[in-house]
Structure formats: structure tokens, C-alpha cells
Amino acid sequence: MNDLAAPGRFGVEVYRARLERAAALAREAGLDGLVVGTGPDLRYLTGSRAHSFERLTALVVPADGGTPTVVVPRLELASLTDSAVAELGLPLNDWVDGVDPYALVTRALPVGARIAVDEALPALHLIPLADRFGTTPILATGVLRRLRMIKDDAEVEALRRAGAAIDRVHARTGEWLRPGRTEAEVAADISAAIVAEGHTGAEFVIVGSGPHGADPHHEVSERVIESGDVVVVDIGGPVEPGYNSDSTRTYVLGEPDPVVAQRCALLEAAQQAAVDVVRPGVTAESVDAAARMLLAEHGLGEVFVHRTGHGIGLSVHEEPYIVSGNDIPLEEGMAFSIEPGIYFRGEWGARIEDIVVVTADGCESLNRRPHGLTVLPG
Template sequence: MSSLGASTSRFPAASYADRIARAGALARESGLDGLLITPGPDLRYLLGSRAESFERLTCLVIPANGETASVVVPRLELASLTESAASELGVRVLDWVDGVDPYALVAGVLPAPARTAVTDAMPALHLLPLAQELGALPVLATGVLRELRMVKDEAEIDALRRAGRAIDRVHARMGEFLTVGRTEAEVAADITAAILDEGHTEAAFVIVGSGPHGADPHHEVSDRVIESGDVVVIDIGGPVDPGYNSDSTRTYCMGEPDPAVAARVAVLEAAQAAAVDLVRPGVAAEAVDAVARDLLAAEGLADAFVHRTGHGIGLSVHEEPYIVSGNAIELTEGMAFSVEPGIYFPGQWGARIEDIVVVTADGCESLNTRPHGLTILPG
């Protein structure tokens, strides 16, 4: 057993103790014997660990019977747990060396055969030998863990607020970076540096979609030179400690926009605002999608809106709940997600407006406050 230290890049140990206890209880209610969590967002959520997944197994085992959780970890990877809450929680650390069967260590702390659920980030490299050792094929733990991760506690919401303010500061500086004559790649390099300067630990993504590239929702960057009159979509984000992400999109125009472009972006702005205004406890996720989609359709822009209205956010940039047609889940206080309708005209231009919102007791709090309409920069 190893002694592991603490880190300031995570929440207090009590937060993780509560999460592990609730995860075990939900597993028990689901008829499972335990949860098996390998490195990824779920492990970071439950233990505050930033361990990475390699060919050697690292796995948090949470028994559903309430017994102490264990971490099976290669001895040479013990340092990966030093920033976690493991030692403060009294988690058993079962370290192993080459030649020892780590899958047998996992099975040893569970009944046989064990009915288990695994994180969706578990590689098949580990899933298959675990299934053989446990005597039963695990199921996905998504149905258990999403109930925990979808609803953020106050500490998580505060981290998301800090992330939102940080990315707003980057958008506020866009006039420094986004100028006619520069390439998308040059602008993206400056934005990446600003994301770090403004308090993120990394730039998770930077989209600079100028002119016709703005019509591709997942365009990243290219060597295209930004021209006068271009409409430019800037979608940027990244994590702040302890790992919670920002994600905000604004649309810019290099010089005065064509009146038809401005009119369509005004409709998009109204659709985004209507969707945000609808967010409150008890409203179905699909209803938020519908209000934005219906408003755009009423103005003849139904075919221009080609993706869902939003996605949950937290330790992952994209997580549940998804704000999309067919998702009837009711919004609950503490859920955090994007509201980001867009319109796209292939070969011409595109626009998207995105805020992160958190559901409150009687509405929602928007974590991004930069102007939502078409921002005009010198052209």
C-alpha cells in the first residue's frame, strides 16, 4: 500500500468521497456488484486523478456493497496518483509489477462472477481480459455515472464560471488577432496563446472559420487569408483547474456586413436568446432545441441549421445532457450545457452563437456575456 499526496488542482477530498459513495449506491440500485473506472474523465471525476491509460492496467474498483474502493495501478505509475484524493480517502492501492496479473487483482475485490459496469473510456485492451477474469461481460457505466456528472455541485459550477469568464476575456481581445491579411492559422496561434494567458491550462480547440470555411461547423484552421467582408466564426475553449472547460462561439465580420447577412445573423441571435430564455427546471432538453429550430424555420432557415442546439460540459467538452430532438430528459438545477444554434451556407459563409448556461432554481445563468450579435471589426 502506498501513501499518496494531495494537490491544489482538485477539489477537497470530501467531494470525491461523496461521489464514490453515491456511485456505489447507484451501482447497487442497478443490480451491479461494482464499477470499474480506468483513466479518463470518469476517473478524474471520482478520484481527482489525471492518470493516463497505457498498456498496463490502472483501474479504480468501487464495490457496490459499500466496501472501501481500491485502485489497481502499476508500481511504475504510482506517481500518477499523487495528485489524486486517494490517500485522503483511504482508498486501497493495489500496486503491481510486470509478471503479476492485474485483472486478477481487480477480480479479487469483487464477488465471482461479478456483474460490473465499466467507463466508456476503457480500452478493449483491458475490457476483454477483465471480462474473462470476472466471468461476465461488463456493461457500460454511462447510465450510472451520467446521473452524477450531469448535475454539477457548487464547486463545479464555480469552476465553469471561471472558465466562462476566461474565454470571454479572449473573445474581448479578438480585435488584436483577427485582421484582414492574416491567415486563419496565424490568428489561431495568437488565440491559443491568449487562451493560456487568460487562465486556461491548455487550448482544447480553436476554430477560425473565415468566409466559406465558416459554413463547416467543425472546420478548424487553414492557410486561407482573411479578406475584407469575410464573416468569421470563432469557436474556442479549454479547461481551467481542476479540469472544467469553457466553450464559446462568436461571429465576426471584417467590415460592414452585407444587409442580407446581417438580417440572417439577427434571426440567429433571436433564436439563441429564445432557447436560453426557455431553460429552467422541468423543461425537456428537446424543447430547448425545438424553440431555436422552430424560430429559424419560420424565417426560412431550417435547412441551414444542421446540428443539435447544445451539449453538456464539464470535465469533458462534450458530455450529457445533449440538447437535441428526441432527448426528453427534463432539465434539473445544476445541469450545465451549451446553447449554440448556427446557420451555414456551403461555399459562402456561416454563423454560430454559443453560450454555456447552468440551470438554476427558476431559470438559468449564462456563463458567457460577450455581445451576441455580429461583431464588426475593421475591414
């Protein structure tokens, strides 16, 4: 598989193969074509980072194997410069204000065609498309998720780089996390380190100290971190060409209370139990159950309040979701988080998170930092 051909994207053959596969899957689904707006699906298929506002930018993929086309405002043509669109030889239907861009879509797919649109396409564009085609489009999620869930070798390598980069940030957390500093101050240092260690930006930084750690989606605040605090640090960001890291570790400032230490050890065991279950053919919900069952056996089931994981790639959260009720069988190349947590409202919380990739006989963890409660000076 080709490596990066230009800053921010893979070689052209990667995208050519993806477009061919997208057309084939659309055909299998009984569709005439796909209409993909700006966002991670367009980036996946062409390498484009274009943004669309009130003016339509869309990739039109005929299911019959015909050449895909791009509808784009003329003033936004430069947004395609760094994509693989030119190398792929995709025709451009560019337009200016006063021209109906939805009519340009019907040049590639006939009126009455059975089309599917990606989930990021806003109603602003969806409704005029439906009017033009005279049919109600369906979501292309069933087609596109099949593509994006199974990572190819180039994607897995990008995720490995992301995992190693975020591990280097966690390894440095002791430089910034100490009593007397606010969560916001610690987060600012972590954000800078995320970039310094190889990411193009910090997508998110959670520093949940003391009672804030009991809120799984707490970000940061001006709370001053105190000696004895248990602190959840959940961080991540993209590396070129846009693939994300996401890793959580839990720290304590000073020697932990024995109850905290014992519960964190159980959490570590639950996270490992879920990792051990992963292999092709096992369902996503079985991975969730492995972590949940161990915690429930020790009276901690009620404080594990979220799913065990989510897929990751060009989006931080994508399919497959590792949650009860999701009976999709795991396949080689799927990448997702395994992140059980325990949360004691008003007191403290803890979470452990790795990204794993399903292999032929198990899984590869992309995060290698120690999983147990990390003791820092208090």
C-alpha cells in the same frame, strides 16, 4: 463546498461524497460494482489525471459500500500523487509486469459479479475482465452520467471561471482578426491568449473565415482573411481543476451585407429563444426545438445542421445533449451549451454559443459577451 485543496483538484470530501454516490447508484442499478479506467470519470471520482496505456489502471467501486480500491502498475504509482487517493485512504493493489492485474480486480469484486465499466475502458482491458469475472460487463454510463450531469457548487464555480476567462479572450479578438492574416496566424494568437487569460491550455480553436465558416467543424487553415469576411471563432479550454469553457461568436470585417446582418439577427433571436426555455422539468429536446423552430419559421431550418448543444464539464462534450429525441428533463445543476448556427455552403456561416447552468427557476449564462454579429475594421 470545499474550494481547491491542491493544484488541480477539489478537497477530499468532494471526492468522498462522489464515491459514496457512485456506489449507491450502482446498487440501485442492480450492480455489484464499477470498474473505472483512466479518463474523465476517474478524475471526477478521485481527482486523478493518470493515463493508462497497455497496463491496467482502474478504480474498483463495490456497490455494497465497501472501500474502493485502485489497481495500478507499480511504475505508475507517481501518477496518483496529485489525486485524492491517499487522503481518501483507498488501498492500492499495485502490480509489476508478469502479474495478472485482472486477478487483482477480483480481490475487490468476486468472480461472477455484475460489473459495469466506464465507456473509456478499452477492449484491451474489457475482454480480460469479462474472462476473469465470467460475465459480460455492461457500460457504467447510466450510473456515471447521472453523477456528472448534475454539477455541484464547486463545479459550477469552476465553470464560471472558465466562462469569464474565455469571454476575456473574445473581448480581445479584434487585436488579431484582420484582413491579410491567415486563419492559422489568428488562431496561434488566440491560443496564447487562452492560456494568458487563465486556462491551462487551448483545447480547441476554430477560426472559420468566409466559406470556411460554413463548415461547423472547420479548425484553421492557411487561408488569408479578406475584407468583408464573416468569421466564426469557436474557442475553449480547461481551467483548474479541469473544467472547460466553450464559446462561439461571429465577426465580420467591415460593414456586413444587409442579408448577412438580417440572418445573423435571426440567429441571435433563436439562441435567446432557446436560453429562455431552460428551466427544471423542461426536456432537452424542447430547448433544441425552441431554436430550431424560430429559424425554420424564417426559412433557415435547412441550414441549421447540428444539435443545439452539449453538456460540458471535465469533458468538452458530455451529457446532457440538447438534441431532438432526448426527452430527459432538465435539472438544477445541469450545464450545457446553447449554440445554434446557420451555414451557407461555399459562402459563409455563423454560430452563437453560450454555456448555461440550470437554476431553480431558469438558467445562468456563463458567457456575457455581446451575442450579435461583431463588426471589426475591414
